[in-house]
Amino acid sequence: MPGRANRLTARAMAHTASQPPTLDHETLYTAFTARIDAALAALEWEAALPAGCERGAVSLEPPRDPSHGDLSTNAAMVLAKQAKTSPRALAEKIVAKLAGDPLVTSAEIAGPGFINLRLADANWLNELTAIERLGVDYGRSTKGAGRRVNIEYVSANPTGPMHMGHCRGAVVGDALAALLEFAGHQVVREYYINDAGAQVATLARSVHLRYREALGEAIGAMPEGLYPGDYLIPVGQALATEWGDRYAAAPESEWLDLFRQRAVAAMMDMIRADLALLGIRHDVFASEAELQRAGKPEAAEAWLRQHDLVYDGVLEAPKGKTPEDWEPVELPLFRSTRFGDDQDRPIRKSDGSWTYFGADLAYHMQKAQGADELIDIWGADHAGTVKRIKAAVAALAEGQGRAIPFDVKLVQMVQLLRHGEPVKMSKRSGTFVTLAEVVEEVGRDVVRFTMLTRKPEAQMEFDFAKVVEASKDNPVFYVQYAHARIRSTLRKAAPEGLAPSADGLDRLGADELALVKLAAQFPRSVEAAAEAREPHRIAFYLYDLAAAFHAFWNMGNDDPAKRILTGDRALSEARLFLADQIGQVLRNGLALLGVEAVEEL
RNA sequence: GCGCCCGUAGCUCAGCAGGAUAGAGCAUCGGAUUCCUAAUCCGGGGGCCACAGGUUCGAAUCCUGUCGGGCGCACCA
Incomplete structure (x- = not known):
């Protein structure tokens, strides 16, 4: 198993129901974080620091300038105020504690109060054997402490195949889920199917037309407002085969439910297949229609009314451009303003059916029952509804008297360009670039890595032609190439009887050590990325x-x-050992991103 | 009009929850190929971190305002 694991096994692990992490992998950074913690605790004990002082801002990093040492901490500067002393004076005391550590060869105070540590080379070389020992688990952290995180992403409407507009959120959500899992959380990946609204009724009507078409009727062009895409043709054909002309002339009330169910099922099969192309799989597909059948929105409304968080009221006319047909109506309103929203929000429409928000509110309450934390990944076009859903979760947290951390991460639009021309995407007009097309054209790894080399909250351009034509500009190849080089070297060495060996690690010099030091940062990089919920850092x-x-x-x-x-x-065998472990770190990192660590290019 | 996101090299973007002298790729200029894979590497030039205030030992990072770009502002989803 060590050294042989590939991204398939790593991802397979990531997808099994996660168990609370029990491994305590002491790597160099975790070990020294603990040592600094111990030093600070000792100072608290000696009353050089106030008892129980806030140490959250203390960090341990490699200094930007390597000549400053191996590790650097800001502890003295961050805690000086609480200790009512100067950074340098406090640094003296911390250094006194750390200098006695046998692993530390020097501890110096620099600049405004940085503490710079130098470690014996053996510490770094040991990290290589730690990588070998831990294998696919190198970098895995227990920091998440088994907290249950529910992460909802994609949740594209089941009205057609996935297009590039969905792609970024899908990749970011999937990578974030893997990252949080690796960092010690129990993760549930969830997809919310909006299968109860007007859009899926429209979908059913569109399918009904395709059904009649399959029976031989000439339907002409799809009427305005229906879904024109060819992908509905097979759905109509399947229904024609199954039911003959039974529903061809029947009133809508007789077939709407059936057609809706079949259409949604077919669309979800398609979406799951699209997601599979990207290597994405969810644990839970939650249906809005089922949620409503189970009476969850009613239960939520009752609970909220009990807490005086839902009342019957009339909304003010929207600011800005007032719709022509706007008229005041009394509706059941959720008091989202109490939790920071700009306006109270209706949970039911005037006909008594649930609004999207009303059902979504119930859905979030359901998710919160089985989780300690919630994360939603949404497209930026839903930015306007963040406050209300956060208000809903805040209301639940208040009512239950527990904290429910809830992050809505907004993934900005991807502007798709083809030869410099923006490509317009609209489901209704039927002109959109599907995810499947793009994956087929440029490959899964390019799509995933490209989406992950930008922070999600910034807009990005996906220049199609550029990605296809100039593949060497793509960082993904650069990373994969490094891994392939390592594997190729190992393959070349084997017939000569050379195998990676830790026996001669003391033969390695400064050049190799620099590489080791960078590899050793992987665990800390994982923790920082998980903490910030930013998979792009990986x-x-x-x-x-x-x-x-x-x-x-x-x-x-x-x-x-x-x-x-x-x-x-x-020396060759020691360097092979080094290369092998660098390869392991590359594999572990790529596994988090869902990008293949190729053996050769 | 209001809300949210963004503004860092010519271009695309990082900047590791406030740290030390601002980083990479592309482009540009100058070099390297009897080589375990040159799909690569080394070096040069290029910055008022949009602008103006503020917070503190210290700000690209946090706060306020202005300007510019994007998204949104229904009982839609």
Whole structure:
């Protein structure tokens, strides 16, 4: 298993129901974080620091300038105020505690109060054996403490195949889920199917036309307002085969429910297949229609009325451009203004049926029952509804007297360009670039990595032609190439009887050590990315690691003595060991992103 | 009019919950190929971190305002 695991096994693990992490992997960064913690605790004990002082801002990082040392902490600067002393004076005390540590070769105070530590090289080389020992688990963290996180993403309306507008949220959500799992959370991946509204009724009517078409009727062009896409043709055909002309002339009331169910089922099969192309699988598909049949919105309304959070009232006319047909109506309103929204929000329409928000509110309450934290990944076009749904969860938290952390991450639009021309996407007109097309054209790994090399809350351009034509500009190849190089070297070494070995690690020099130091940052990178909920940080970390490896490799171009495979057997095996472990870190990181760690290009 | 997101090199973007001298790729200029894969690497030039205030030991990062771009502002989904 060590060294042999690939992204398939890693992802398979990620998708099994996660168990509370029990592994306590001591890696270099976690070990030193603990040591600094201990030093600060000792100072609290000696009353040099106030008891129970806030230490959340204390960090341990590699200094930007390597000449400053191996590790750097801001502890003294962050805590000086609480200790009512100067940063440098406090730093003296912390240094006194750390200097005695046998692993530390020097501890210095620098600048405004940084504490810079140097470690014996053996500490870093040990990290390589830690990587080998932990294998696919290197970087796994217990920081999430088994907290149950429900993450809802994609949730595209079941009215057609997935298009590129859905893609970014899907990839970001999936990578975030894997990241949180790796960082010690119990993760449930959820998809909310909006199968109860007017859109799916429209879908059913569109399918009914395709059904009549399949029976031989000429339907002409799809009427305005119906879904024109060809993807509904097979759905109509299947219904024709199953039911003959039974519903061809029947009134809508006789077939609407049936057609809606069949259409939604077919669309969800299609969407699941699209998601599978990206390697995405959800644990739970929650149906709005089922939610309503189960009476969840009624229960939510009753609970909210009990807490005086729903009342019957009349909304003011919308600001700005007032719709022509606007008229005041009394509706059951949720007091979202009490929790920071701009306006109270109706949970039912005037005909008594549930609004989208009314059902969604009940849905979030349901999700919150089985989770400690909620995360929604939404498209930026839903930004306007964030406040109300956050208000709903806040109301629930208040009513239950427990904290329910709830993040809505807004994923900004992707502007798809083809040869410089913006490609317009609209489901209704039937002109959209499907996700399947893009994956087929540029590949899953390119799509995923590209979506993850930008922070999600910034708009991005996906220049189609550029991605296809100039593949070398794509960071994903750069990272994969580093991994492929490592694997290729190992393959080349094997017939010569050379195998990775930790025996001669002391032969490694400064160039190798720099690489090790970067690899050793993976666990801390995982924790930071999970904490910030920003999977893109992993992508950038991997790019840096790959760049460092390529640089190391290229030294061998000028100086054969610096190649991994040299005439020196022991040195070669030590360098193979190093390369093998760098490969392991690349695999672990790529697994989090759902990008394949290829054996060769 | 209001709300949310964004504004960092010519372009595309990072900047690790406030840290040390602002980073990478592309583009541009100058170099490297008897090489374990050049799908690569090394070096140069290029910045008022949109602008103006504020908070503090310290701000690209936090707060306020202005300007610019995007998204949204129904009982839609």
